[in-house]
Amino acid sequence: MDNDNYVCTGCALLCDDIDVGLENGKVAKVHTACRKGFAFMKGCSNPLECTVDGKKTDVDSAIREAAEILRNAERPLIFGHANSSSGAQKRAIGIARKINGYIDDTSSFCQGPMVEAILEGKLKTCTLDDVRHKADVIVYWGADPANSHPRHMSRYSYFPRGKERQRGWEEDRTAICIDVRKSDTAEICGESGLYQIPVKGDVEFMDALVSALSGKIPKTSYDFDKKRLLELASILKKAKFGVIFAGLGMVYALDDREPLYRLMDKLNSVSNFHLIPMAGHYNMRGFNQILFEETGYINRVKFNGAEILHGPEYSVVEALRKKAVDAALVIGADPLTSLPRSVVRHLEEIPLITIDPCQTLTSVKAKVTIPCALVGVESGGTAVRMDGVEIGLKQIVETDRLSDEEVMIRISEAL
Amino acid sequence: MASVMEIYQLLPKTNCKECGKSTCMAFAVDLLSRKLKVEDCLPLVREGKYKASYEKLSGMVTPVEDVTETGLIVHADKCIGCGNCVVACPVNVAADPMGAGSGKAPTCDRVILKVEDGVVKAANVQECRRFGENKILCVACIDTCPTKAIEFV
Ligand code: SF4
Ligand code: SF4
Ligand code: SF4
Numbered sequence: 001m002d003n004d005n006y007v008c009t010g011c012a013l014l015c016d017d018i019d020v021g022l023e024n025g026k027v028a029k030v031h032t033a034c035r036k037g038f039a040f041m042k043g044c045s046n047p048l049e050c051t052v053d054g055k056k057t058d059v060d061s062a063i064r065e066a067a068e069i070l071r072n073a074e075r076p077l078i079f080g081h082a083n084s085s086s087g088a089q090k091r092a093i094g095i096a097r098k099i100n101g102y103i104d105d106t107s108s109f110c111q112g113p114m115v116e117a118i119l120e121g122k123l124k125t126c127t128l129d130d131v132r133h134k135a136d137v138i139v140y141w142g143a144d145p146a147n148s149h150p151r152h153m154s155r156y157s158y159f160p161r162g163k164e165r166q167r168g169w170e171e172d173r174t175a176i177c178i179d180v181r182k183s184d185t186a187e188i189c190g191e192s193g194l195y196q197i198p199v200k201g202d203v204e205f206m207d208a209l210v211s212a213l214s215g216k217i218p219k220t221s222y223d224f225d226k227k228r229l230l231e232l233a234s235i236l237k238k239a240k241f242g243v244i245f246a247g248l249g250m251v252y253a254l255d256d257r258e259p260l261y262r263l264m265d266k267l268n269s270v271s272n273f274h275l276i277p278m279a280g281h282y283n284m285r286g287f288n289q290i291l292f293e294e295t296g297y298i299n300r301v302k303f304n305g306a307e308i309l310h311g312p313e314y315s316v317v318e319a320l321r322k323k324a325v326d327a328a329l330v331i332g333a334d335p336l337t338s339l340p341r342s343v344v345r346h347l348e349e350i351p352l353i354t355i356d357p358c359q360t361l362t363s364v365k366a367k368v369t370i371p372c373a374l375v376g377v378e379s380g381g382t383a384v385r386m387d388g389v390e391i392g393l394k395q396i397v398e399t400d401r402l403s404d405e406e407v408m409i410r411i412s413e414a415l
Numbered sequence: 416m417a418s419v420m421e422i423y424q425l426l427p428k429t430n431c432k433e434c435g436k437s438t439c440m441a442f443a444v445d446l447l448s449r450k451l452k453v454e455d456c457l458p459l460v461r462e463g464k465y466k467a468s469y470e471k472l473s474g475m476v477t478p479v480e481d482v483t484e485t486g487l488i489v490h491a492d493k494c495i496g497c498g499n500c501v502v503a504c505p506v507n508v509a510a511d512p513m514g515a516g517s518g519k520a521p522t523c524d525r526v527i528l529k530v531e532d533g534v535v536k537a538a539n540v541q542e543c544r545r546f547g548e549n550k551i552l553c554v555a556c557i558d559t560c561p562t563k564a565i566e567f568v
Pocket of ligand 3: 489493494495496497498499500501530534535556559560561562563564565
């Protein structure tokens with residue numbers, strides 16, 4: 001990383017070429033970050049207050065109250081983590097272990113399956129830098145980086161020049177979009193680059209591609225143009241360095257990963273293909289990696305003494321739906337925004353602690369709210385990019401708020 | 416980007432000359448290049464029967480504060496700061512191959528396009544390939560923009 005620059009924590013691209021101008025100790029000017037990153041770095045319009053039962057209080061009292069809730073709970077849940085520094089994530093896992101709690105993160109209903117397959121070595125992957133330097137065939141599958149990760153195509157995947165891609169995107173790279181709709185990303189890939197499939201048509205499309213790559217006639221129940229499928233297969237076959245960016249569209253369309261494994265195996269027997277999951281929040285993958293190192297699982301864990309339990313019943317969705325937990329600490333996520341009402345209703349019925357820089361729908365319902373610094377702006381640390389590369393984050397401005405890691409350390413000590 | 420014909424179709428087509436132009440077609444040409452604004456067509460604003468056309472035209476030909484000397488306009492409200500145009504612009508690539516051309520923050524001040532506060536800013540527009548003696552119809556920044564935020568008039 002270039003030492004003069006800052007890192008944007010607006011999404012899991014963790015762009016590390018950001019420069020800022022300060023005015024009165026605040027970020028005033030931001031160079032090179034996209035609109036989304038700029039808004040993120042400017043900070044929240046509604047900073048979170050330190051409260052217990054809706055009344056303002058000091059951090060010490062709030063931390064004491066939070067520890068009290070966790071200590072008294074029999075089956076506490078610690079959830080969130082996708083927008084937390086790696087340091088805070090490690091502490092959160094430590095706390096869950098100490099109090100025999102459930103621990104889960106947003107990957108549980110998001111990119112979890114892909115990250116898991118990669119960490120278990122079941123899918124070949126590469127870094128975004130490899131993509132920039134080498135990739136000649138780029139497939140966005142159920143992904144729309146133009147909206148979710150605005151600088152994805154310009155920084156790494158399509159437009160930039162790289163060591164083995166010196167002639168620019170028109171000559172050196174082919175971008176392909178496989179999606180159920182004509183997204184903004186599809187617009188950039190153009191008419192010939194878009195393969196529009198019906199909703200949930202992904203599995204059949206994968207199998208049809210495997211057929212086409214094996215020289216058989218590719219059939220789909222929705223009668224996808226066979227000529228185009230064969231053309232696509234031939235593009236993929238000729239790739240020197242191919243990459244598939246797996247978006248949520250693909251994840252949600254797969255009931256299990258077998259069809260994807262079949263396709264990747266086939267692709268790698270005839271050419272050279274890698275897969276990178278389009279993790280959204282800036283450190284979701286970091287949480288998955290840390291928990292995996294400590295427990296062998298990427299999410300959905302319950303500690304029980306020395307025993308580590310894992311399974312769908314320990315996911316945030318099931319634990320809340322079945323009302324299995326009796327207290328919750330939410331850090332670096334806003335489940336009341338991201339999960340259906342029928343699932344999160346239980347959060348309003350149990351003692352809830354939220355730790356966040358900003359007010360959220362979840363924090364409004366919390367018994368204890370503890371503000372923390374905005375990671376990447378008001379505090380440093382590390383985070384893991386969508387491709388698994390660890391990135392060092394730097395503090396840009398001073399704050400009197402504790403960092404997210406410090407808050408977790410203090411709660412852990414108070415327990 | 417709107418065409419002259421599309422604009423013309425929405426005008427009163429009476430050649431009334433109230434705008435100072437001899438024909439509605441001439442007005443359409445000047446409107447497209449932003450020499451005039453929609454409101455300069457007085458009947459359009461005044462007469463109720465043109466209301467729908469007036470609204471449509473206003474949306475189509477958005478006013479711009481600063482049309483650069485090469486006619487490049489960035490619609491800041493549409494731009495999402497993705498940087499595609501920054502990285503794709505051949506002038507940027509030539510001036511700054513290891514910075515802008517490689518997807519990273521521009522490292523030299525001869526680039527035309529760069530992102531500031533989340534939105535593209537144009538500078539050095541006289542370097543644009545569409546300008547000067549050997550001008551060519553470069554479309555790199557237009558074609559790579561996901562939101563059609565760049566326009567030339
Ligand atoms: S693409 Fe993501 S990390 Fe990069 S500047 Fe935009 S929000 Fe920040
Ligand atoms: S028209 Fe070409 S040279 Fe001019 S700004 Fe756009 S990309 Fe750059
Ligand atoms: S390509 Fe379009 S949206 Fe992206 S930075 Fe350029 S003008 Fe803005």
